[in-house]
Amino acid sequence: MAIEKTLILCKADTVARGLTGEVLARFERRGYTIAAMKILVCDEARAKKHYAEHEGKPFFAGLVGYITSAPIVALVLEGSDAIEGARATIGATNPIKAGPGTIRGDYGQTIGRNLVHGSDSAESAAREIAIWFEPSEIFSRTNDLEQWLVSN
Numbered sequence: 001m002a003i004e005k006t007l008i009l010c011k012a013d014t015v016a017r018g019l020t021g022e023v024l025a026r027f028e029r030r031g032y033t034i035a036a037m038k039i040l041v042c043d044e045a046r047a048k049k050h051y052a053e054h055e056g057k058p059f060f061a062g063l064v065g066y067i068t069s070a071p072i073v074a075l076v077l078e079g080s081d082a083i084e085g086a087r088a089t090i091g092a093t094n095p096i097k098a099g100p101g102t103i104r105g106d107y108g109q110t111i112g113r114n115l116v117h118g119s120d121s122a123e124s125a126a127r128e129i130a131i132w133f134e135p136s137e138i139f140s141r142t143n144d145l146e147q148w149l150v151s152n
């Protein structure tokens with residue numbers, strides 16, 4: 001078990017459908033804390049950098065178009081094994097294959113509108129957090145929170 005930070009994006013459909021609060025609540029109820037968060041319209045350069053591993057794939061242009069099409073909410077979650085845990089809460093990439101109780105399984109229908117991004121490894125998390133946030137915008141609250149829970 002390790003305290004990790006992971007990059008989460010509430011993509012265009014989450015924000016436009018009014019599901020941002022629902023998505024954030026699921027992460028918070030599971031025990032992860034929000035270490036950083038902002039709403040923004042992502043430009044093409046940042047989108048291509050974020051999704052660099054998918055460049056050249058047939059869905060790349062659609063993916064970049066989707067993420068730049070409307071405001072999104074970017075955040076850093078922190079907590080025990082947050083990278084794997086957040087992806088479990090998000091569910092499988094294709095919402096049709098995502099289990100009930102996951103964000104994609106409960107709110108999504110198609111792989112091209114799958115609501116949320118979550119980093120898939122420690123390396124990805126470090127790379128992606130640096131794309132979306134300055135170090136000064138990120139707050140570490142886990143230690144304080146856990147101390148509070150133990151002493152109250």
Ligand code: DAT
Pocket residue numbers: 054059063092093111112114116117118120
């Ligand atoms: P994930 O978002 O679960 O980490 P990924 O990194 O493999 O999935 O792909 C990034 C995004 O690209 C994914 O959320 C949706 C889109 N995508 C992946 N495979 C796709 C496909 N076969 N057709 C259309 N979009 C796809």
Ligand code: MG
Pocket residue numbers: 118120
């Ligand atoms: Mg991915």
